[in-house]
Amino acid sequence: MNHSPNDLIMLFNDLFRETYRTVLVRGSDEPEYLPVSEPLGLAQVVFAHGYYASALHEISHWCIAGEHRRTLHDYGYWYCPDGRTPEQQRAFEQVEVKPQALEWLFSIAAGSRFHISVDNLAGDGAADDTGFRLSVVRQAGDYLRGGLSGRALGFLDTLKRFYGTGDSFVEAWQQDIGRIAPSYSELDTLRKTETV
Template identity: 50%
Template sequence: MYRSEILEELFRDIFYPRYHTVLEGGAEEPVYLPGEDGTGAPHRIVYSRDYFRSALHEVAHWCVAGRHRRTLEDYGYWYAPDGRDAAQQSLFARVEASPQALEALFCAACGHDFRVSMDNLNGDEAARRLEAAFAEQVYRRARRYLEEGLPARPLAWCQALAVCFNTGWNGGAESLDRVYIFPASVTE
């Protein structure tokens, strides 16, 4: 049911005509590659392997990126690989809160479980302790998106996901609450 190829087709149907952007899997590491002027090559949102959640996450980054950032490889953002210390992880969390909040809403729209990702399996203990606070931050941001109204691109994506996966998503918080899985440290 949750096959990433479905997302690729759906994304193309919804966004290619206006944004000349495609979603494609198969990469070891996700990356955004802007198209080259004059070549006709589309902008490419490349996600990890065939991972459904990776595709949703990368679409979330695209939805957050403004017009200028969508002209830059990986939107011009800083990225430090796995093994970040607490200070680097705190910076990661500031940059990731909005995309992961959108990803949570995308999961809600298609009925797929959502867990935050600290993307730092080999980080130090202080960095790993930030997960519970980050999960709360992402949840609050997702709720704020629902209360204030989603911007056009994420709203269109949520609506398309809801139709495709027949979830009946209506932008209500109850759909977020059904799929959002907090870390054990939050629920204990």
């Protein structure tokens, strides 16, 4: 299956340009969120280097951000670059559970491969790799049991329609759990989950 970031730009912009005055934009180096800066302007969700996965990740952050956060540059969040101390990495992992869980669901809907990212190559890596992976799986399950916001649900449904994954989505997600978190033991519970 072809995964062009141009498709994500088209899908996101068709869905959110008018209703949320926001567009998805291909960037160069670092991803960022640029709120509206003038009365008739558009907010921009900027993803890095034209990478498909970066676009899905930045869309995830945008779907989670509340109304006030969407008025702030980068949603008003602190960001400590790669090379974090163990304490900084633990804080990073706590904040990243929700967007990575949502990015994973978006990836499944798009038929693309998701990769957990602790984003700390110059540091000591994950503070708690297994715990982080399990938290992402649990959060994705919570989202599927009815915890998706309107924007996230709308984009997930759009991806399923565009990539034709609606009928296979739940099964594909369940099969991918073992790859994302090999030690996850609640698979039977997840199989009984009613999902979106």
